[in-house]
Amino acid sequence: MFIVDYKSIEDKWKKRWLNKGIFEANPTKRKKCFVTFPFPYVNGPLHLGHSFTATRVDVYARFKRMQGFNVLFPFGFHATGEPILGVAERLKKGDDAQKQILLREGISEDEIEKFKDPKYIVRFWQKRIENDAKNLGLSVDWRRKFTTIDPTFNRFIEWQYNYLKKKGYITQATHPVVWCPHCQSPTGDHDRLVGEGESPIEYVIIKFRFDDKILPAATLRPETVFGVTNIWIRPDSEYIVAEVDGEEWIITPTAIEKLKDQLHHVKVKDKIKGRSLVGKYAKNPVTGKEIIILPASFVDLNNATGVVMSVPAHAPYDWIALQDLKKTKAIEKEYGIKLSDIEKIEPIKIINTSSIMGIPAEEFCKQFGVQSQLDKEQLDKATNELYRKEFHQGVLNENTKNYANLKVSSCKKQLAHDFKNQGIASSIWELTGKVVCRCSTETHVKILENQWFLKFSDFEWKKLAKKCIDQMKFYPEEARKQFEEVVEWLEDKACARKSGLGTRLPWDPEWIVETLSDSVIYMAFYTIAHYINEHKIESHYLKDEIFDYVFFGVGNPEKIANKGITKDLLLKMREEFEYWYGQDMRGSAKELIPNHLTFSIFHHVAIWSDDVEKWPKAYTINGMQQMYGQKMSKSKGNYITIQEAIDKYSADAMRITLMDSTEGMDDPDWTEKATLVWKNKLDNIYKILKENYNKGKAETILDKWLTSRMQEHIKTITENLENLKTKSAVTVLHLMINDIQWYLRRTKPGKALNYALEVLVKCFSPFTPFICEEMWQTMGKKEFVSISEWPKSDREIDKEVLQLEEFVKNLCEDLNEVIKLAGKKDNLYLYVASPKEFDYYNEAKDFLKKEFGFKKVVVFKSSEAEYDPEGKAKRAKFGKPGIYLE
């Protein structure tokens, strides 16, 4: 039995690589290749998803290294943002759920205690991830590692943002966000328990006069103010009288908090019962009409102001509520309203839509089978449908005076604007649906003042980004279009937040640079990070002018040098940056296209606007790793960390299985079975190698054949790897193995077999580096296969032999079939059409005897056949000999 001890092989070579520093790259005269991978976020170990992208990049790095490039593959750790801080804070508060999660990760109680310090969390996972990466066999130059919360890195980001600001790429604006009042921070889509996809939306407030006060009715359809017949109020609720921007408004308690967060001056004055308003009259500020205030149960106290204007012609809710009320005799007793006053309220139609003849709300209520205002589900459907229709097709009619004949879709904004100017309207922001923060607090909209934005909308900036994309290579090429699209629609992006780990904006330290914005040019930092690490350079020595010199070559190094950074060191840093930058290849999953990868392009062209050489040169995009056909998810149980996988299946088997899954933007799928199969295969290759390497020096026609075949394979696998087509490359590996096995079936080990096995091991080594080093050593090689020379297709290809051997293969197939029909026979007579075939088949006689158990094999030239009982000689064609068995 033959079992490879992967564990010890992995340990052995991992250590040797590190000790010899073979992946540490320094500037030389050789051509460089700078390869990067988006650094992982350090709140957990590496998992299968990371390994797919990382291995792809590593395979490329190893391939290029063997091709003779001076390859730099660095690795860093992303720690900025909310999540890590969140873990620490939850633990500090004694959150048991958080503790349980960490316990389940296998972290000890003692350790968890230390997790209350976010910096400790970063250090903890950083160590773990570094180990994971090493165990996976990533060919990284570890001298250059850093985390994004290192003070030196913070200085780098400060420099970056100072520079961007100087160039005018940063602006300040006021902007509505989904806001958690507890966290005091915007609540992004991924930070929500409820309400993914919901966003802020602006309601227009129409100020209905009510004595000396104002009833602010909030609406998404300000144009319908011309059709208002009454106001709706929740009679059972308490309202607040408050001074808002110098006026007295009557609103719900929840509206108070919202308005405060939306740049209104709010002062609470008094409380008032909803029912006390019912039956009274207010004045429509647009039409001047006196309208009655009526009770309605559908009014949502948590939405906007809690005061609703009723447009029964166009709003299904209003229409049905009015119908309900007309049937409610009790209203006379309850509120002292005459039923006749309600009965005489008629809907006022103000929008004409070609397909709707009568009262739109009435028609839609009937169409959707709405019975009463409690029929919420159908009412919502009817409302949405009608709103859509009237928005796109509706035209305002004569009831709207100045706005008559305008399309709803085009006049909406103008109308709201006009009303605001006239002082009869205001606005309140609401959410399109309920949003609950991860901390379980319900959120609302806050208008953030003076927030800092990256001006991605800038026309000139976009133009540069497009130029960069035009010059770039994309693997696969299909990804290019999406980058072009993203640049097109990208708008200004908020680049700072109030909370989380990270770098403070140097000119406005209240703000912390947001995490997607501090990880766009960090790859440049790799080029100097090892100097900072080695010399233990303190952050305060890294002044802006140091970075200006290193990254732009601006300034006099003599003058810029300081106590922490000598002139020599400065010159070295500059040289290093100049040598390595830009990136020759960056690999990532497709989800990062619309954000990180595009942002990175934007920043590069902004910062090195005149130096095209520093721009990214190529991106390779892959799909999202799946497990057993499903998305990976911890809770669903289909989740595996790299360490678990390596322990169970070996790093090599994992790596090659992933590379064998898919190579485009489709999602790769991982199953245990495929990995086990690969593990066997690797075992078997090792076995074949041990049994056959250096076993013979003879040189036959088959050695010519094998060498020729290998030339073709080398050519294709090289092409495939140049284009990051890992799956296709693995297919070539299969073909190589098949050919070697055919060779061994055909003949005894000869000279070409050694060559083929060497090529095979080299070609496998980017995929399965550990076992390849072991095999290379077994073959008696002294240096590492990882830095050996990539095979070149530089030997003779004997096309004739390739063809003739193909004939032999075909002959075997034919013989199989004939024997299946005719049964086993002792003698084979072959009638061939050409002298070359004659010689070739004669050489193959022994093989045919062995393979099919013939006692005698005779080959005739068809023209000179001495024995031919069935006249097969006449039928012999080139490549298709006549066959006679007896």
Place this chain on the structure above:
RNA sequence: GCAGGAGUCGCCUAGUCUGGUCAAUGGCGCUAGGUUCAGGACCUAGUCCGUGAGUCGGUGCCUGGGUUCAAAUCCCAGCUCCUGCACCA
């Protein structure tokens, strides 16, 4: 809804740009035989349908149309799946 990508012989995948050499690559699985003091093994053959078999016939690359002497490949329409849609890493 909007934008980008994709749908291939039981499964995963190559081929599509540049139409013919494509019943279509490689792997997995399956079937049969061999081998091995039995292991996640290895070797060989077969694996769309019909036929004992073929340099035979049929069907065939999401569905439906079209262009062409010729379509997996080009054009049009539809269906399904993946990713993203922002202040979140």
